[in-house]
Amino acid sequence: MKVYTNIGNTGTLKVLIAAHLAGKSVEKCLATFEDGIFTGPQALPLLEVDDLLTFFSSNAAVQYLFPTLDLSENGQCQQMLEWEATRLQPAVAAIVSGKSVASDIRQALQSSLQMLDKLLQKNKYILGEKLSAADISIWSTLYPVCFDDALKQTYISGCDNIVRWNTNLASAKAIQQAVQQWGWSPKDQYGASSALGIPQIASIVSPIGLPLKDRKNVLITSALPYVNNVPHLGNIIGCVLSADIFARYCRQCDYNTLFICGTDEYGTATETKALEEGITPREICDKYFDIHNAVYRWFDIGFDYFGRTSTKEQTEIAQKLFLKLIDNGFVSTQSVEQLYCEKCERFLADRFVEGVCPHPGCLYDSARGDQCDKCGKLINAIELVEPRCKVCSHKPTVRPSEQLFIELGQLEPSLRTWISSAEQGWSAPARAVSRAWLRDSLRARAVTRDLKWGVPVPIDKHAHKVFYVWFDAPIGYMSITQCLTKHYEKLWKPDKDVDVKLYQFMAKDNVPFHVIMFPATVIGVNEGHKLVDHIFATEYLNYEEGKFSKSRGVGVFGTDAQETGIPSDVWRFYLTSIRPETSDSSFSWVELGTRNNSELLNNLGNFCHRSLSFCANSFKGKVPDVTLTPADLELIALVNREVISYVQNMEKGRLRESLRHVLSVSRLGNQHMQAEQPWVLLKGSEQDKVRGATAIGLCCQLVALLCALLAPFMPHTARRLREQLNIDAVALRINPQNPSLVQYLPAGHIIGKPEPLFSKIEPELLEKLRAKYAGTQSDRAKQNGDAKSSPSKGSVAELEAAVEEQGNKVRQLKASTKDKAVWQPEVNKLLDLKKQLETAKAAPKETTATPSESVASLEKAIAEQGDKVRKLKASTKDKGVWQPEVDKLLQLKKQLTAAQAQTNAASTNNKDDIASLEKAITEQGDKVRKLKASTKDKAVWQPEVNVLLDLKKRLAALQIK
Numbered sequence: 001m002k003v004y005t006n007i008g009n010t011g012t013l014k015v016l017i018a019a020h021l022a023g024k025s026v027e028k029c030l031a032t033f034e035d036g037i038f039t040g041p042q043a044l045p046l047l048e049v050d051d052l053l054t055f056f057s058s059n060a061a062v063q064y065l066f067p068t069l070d071l072s073e074n075g076q077c078q079q080m081l082e083w084e085a086t087r088l089q090p091a092v093a094a095i096v097s098g099k100s101v102a103s104d105i106r107q108a109l110q111s112s113l114q115m116l117d118k119l120l121q122k123n124k125y126i127l128g129e130k131l132s133a134a135d136i137s138i139w140s141t142l143y144p145v146c147f148d149d150a151l152k153q154t155y156i157s158g159c160d161n162i163v164r165w166n167t168n169l170a171s172a173k174a175i176q177q178a179v180q181q182w183g184w185s186p187k188d189q190y191g192a193s194s195a196l197g198i199p200q201i202a203s204i205v206s207p208i209g210l211p212l213k214d215r216k217n218v219l220i221t222s223a224l225p226y227v228n229n230v231p232h233l234g235n236i237i238g239c240v241l242s243a244d245i246f247a248r249y250c251r252q253c254d255y256n257t258l259f260i261c262g263t264d265e266y267g268t269a270t271e272t273k274a275l276e277e278g279i280t281p282r283e284i285c286d287k288y289f290d291i292h293n294a295v296y297r298w299f300d301i302g303f304d305y306f307g308r309t310s311t312k313e314q315t316e317i318a319q320k321l322f323l324k325l326i327d328n329g330f331v332s333t334q335s336v337e338q339l340y341c342e343k344c345e346r347f348l349a350d351r352f353v354e355g356v357c358p359h360p361g362c363l364y365d366s367a368r369g370d371q372c373d374k375c376g377k378l379i380n381a382i383e384l385v386e387p388r389c390k391v392c393s394h395k396p397t398v399r400p401s402e403q404l405f406i407e408l409g410q411l412e413p414s415l416r417t418w419i420s421s422a423e424q425g426w427s428a429p430a431r432a433v434s435r436a437w438l439r440d441s442l443r444a445r446a447v448t449r450d451l452k453w454g455v456p457v458p459i460d461k462h463a464h465k466v467f468y469v470w471f472d473a474p475i476g477y478m479s480i481t482q483c484l485t486k487h488y489e490k491l492w493k494p495d496k497d498v499d500v501k502l503y504q505f506m507a508k509d510n511v512p513f514h515v516i517m518f519p520a521t522v523i524g525v526n527e528g529h530k531l532v533d534h535i536f537a538t539e540y541l542n543y544e545e546g547k548f549s550k551s552r553g554v555g556v557f558g559t560d561a562q563e564t565g566i567p568s569d570v571w572r573f574y575l576t577s578i579r580p581e582t583s584d585s586s587f588s589w590v591e592l593g594t595r596n597n598s599e600l601l602n603n604l605g606n607f608c609h610r611s612l613s614f615c616a617n618s619f620k621g622k623v624p625d626v627t628l629t630p631a632d633l634e635l636i637a638l639v640n641r642e643v644i645s646y647v648q649n650m651e652k653g654r655l656r657e658s659l660r661h662v663l664s665v666s667r668l669g670n671q672h673m674q675a676e677q678p679w680v681l682l683k684g685s686e687q688d689k690v691r692g693a694t695a696i697g698l699c700c701q702l703v704a705l706l707c708a709l710l711a712p713f714m715p716h717t718a719r720r721l722r723e724q725l726n727i728d729a730v731a732l733r734i735n736p737q738n739p740s741l742v743q744y745l746p747a748g749h750i751i752g753k754p755e756p757l758f759s760k761i762e763p764e765l766l767e768k769l770r771a772k773y774a775g776t777q778s779d780r781a782k783q784n785g786d787a788k789s790s791p792s793k794g795s796v797a798e799l800e801a802a803v804e805e806q807g808n809k810v811r812q813l814k815a816s817t818k819d820k821a822v823w824q825p826e827v828n829k830l831l832d833l834k835k836q837l838e839t840a841k842a843a844p845k846e847t848t849a850t851p852s853e854s855v856a857s858l859e860k861a862i863a864e865q866g867d868k869v870r871k872l873k874a875s876t877k878d879k880g881v882w883q884p885e886v887d888k889l890l891q892l893k894k895q896l897t898a899a900q901a902q903t904n905a906a907s908t909n910n911k912d913d914i915a916s917l918e919k920a921i922t923e924q925g926d927k928v929r930k931l932k933a934s935t936k937d938k939a940v941w942q943p944e945v946n947v948l949l950d951l952k953k954r955l956a957a958l959q960i961k
């Protein structure tokens, strides 16, 4: 979905808030009516759901995204929305315009606000106890008033209920994220073509993580992934997940935090992939941007903004910096020998060529033109032994071509001075790489390439060349920030009196570009851009025995992780626990199971569940007060030591170490519980009862602490635990100045319902997964293909789609080359698919897909059909041409609705089972506890324990399903 907006439009803010609250993804696109994309009313914002559905009213869009589920409230909601649109909005628009306003408008706003304040006197939200579209709409409209000191003073000062309501909503994570995505700052204007023609907004408190004086401002970047495949677990822990954990930690410490990332879309990685898939580089970027976005969402990566590099902002900034480098005398021209493929008639850049690694002692036979995957060394393509063109396998020849170089040698002294002062803040792998680079003198490096897909070199003579992807990729951090805020310079060229610390996350292969190449550019440009403060680079995560590789398709990929049924938090936990912080580490399925079962289930989960269950069962859920004994004080001292180490390690980017300290806290808690035996104490004397209550009270405080410490690593689990603790995220802050066990829960605080947090992962499942994800992606695809070649397994719809896709691929390949050797294998595949289709059509219908599989394939078919319709509509106005395709699309949508209904029914059944199993487990657990408390005779309670374990197994199996 896309929302088209002009600058500063609060109607757009409504739409984004509704989307974030509903967990839906909406892309924000700046637009003007001059773009000519609007066929309907000239009003912004405009929410485009798909080809067939567009909303021109922001309130209607809000209701679509965030519907009123309780129909009895619908009428009231409509009334409030109408009031907002016809009374409140126009008055606010006039007031915030900054122009002099007639007194009756001011009075109208005042009386509207009084009315609202009265309504909120009785209710938490506008319609009662539930948040509704009315809150979203009215809150957004009042945003410029509530966040401007002067306007707030004039209009809101007497309205305590509005203030409370406003603060409450402003603290909601989803709303904060929406405000950040909306992303306009005080001086931005409503565009002249806004639906209501709202002009300038006066000083609003900056909502977008822009740096503030007197605050610790933290700017976090994760290496920008190429769009050449689905990210694998190595990419995820090496960059986005590590950065996310750190960003979540920073937010919890109340640092003013901005976390950005995006896809790195230019260069040969994209061109190679485009060639492989038979589509254009732009189509590859669009396709893989969506895939990356979806994978990261699944992993709960909370970017403040996830952008992309193929934007006009990127072109502008990269060209500007480059011209400045030329002005400052750091660019030279040199003729370089390059590999040229006579058959493809073009220079072969980096990834278009492979051969034997020229480094003695390595000699890996599939080294790429830029870097060897085996020894990690950078390579000059012409040095490859026995080079071969990746497209046609022909041996290329060497030809001269003129390129532009950055003079690293001239910049070296300044670079060395900076590195020696900055490197203390870097992780060991980052320091090691930079030292290795500085062992020798630096040589000039080419920053241009003879390619098409990239930022054009802004010099007439070289206008047909583009920048080398590694010249422009780090500039992507700035341009992506600019797409978010338009004030990227406030972060990337901060004022002297504003402290912005830049933290960058990546794996070791990216380090040279972040400590040598990019800083050299920044120093050469000499305009006060930020140099990185902390590089938290990792070593490599290996897959069972070999290296994960995107381009070779080796390892477990983000989409695979989703299919395993293992929750994303468990993945986050396991990946962090093997994060390659000091040396390469290995992913292993067996270890994943062991860590889940021992550390999450038996240690952490067990402690939390036991503590909260005691509180629920023995104290009716009221957290007991504590009367501390020396043993308790010792426990607190030990816990504090862990919390201090947790913070120290986090601040240094040693996330795996920090996680170890979280587990130590729950281990201490478990030991304390075992030592105190509150179940015995609570049955003893009055004094024993006080001790028992203290033990439980203290354990509950530890659970709250664990929830705070765990939140950066396992956000979903932390959310569940917060619900069980009945406490808000804001109450669980970490104080990095004074890290210690805090009394997060006041005595007498009522907790929620305790629930088990984790499930066992059975060895059989792990063995299955290990076998399933062995080999490369293409081996697996082949296997799947073979399995599918039986006509009863590939459905007619799927085969039709596959035939069409393959047909397109063949057409494009044939158009791009006359070389039969290139396209014939694809033609063969097409013929084979056609045969399968014929057989499938002839065979009796039999559905083997589960409802959720049908939903997935229908969604895919809808996406493809949607693209087809879009393209057809763009190419012709002739309805006769595109209407049949629109009809097909509608038909598919109907089928999807039916399949979704089936899936819901299936998952409801599943939920019922889960619910009854959970209930049975709680009851059986009580039985076991009571038996164990009453006798030490194992023969008595073991059979009951076995029943309990069996129930838990069944629950785990269901949850994994």
Ligand SMILES: Nc1ncnc2c1ncn2[C@@H]1O[C@H](COP(=O)(O)OP(=O)(O)OP(=O)(O)O)[C@@H](O)[C@H]1O
Pocket: 223, 224, 225, 226, 233, 234, 235, 236, 237, 238, 239, 506, 507, 508, 509, 510, 538, 539, 540, 541, 542, 547, 548, 549, 550, 551, 552
């Ligand atoms: N095995 C790994 N462990 C940790 N981080 C990794 C690993 N592989 C890549 N990364 C990091 O992930 C990011 C994306 O890397 P990249 O796209 O080059 O993946 P790749 O698998 O190495 O690709 P390819 O095999 O195609 O070269 C980079 O920051 C890189 O440092």
Ligand SMILES: N[C@@H](CCS)C(=O)O
Pocket: 222, 223, 224, 225, 226, 264, 473, 474, 510
């Ligand atoms: N695209 C690069 C990182 C650029 S910051 C990579 O994926 O290695």
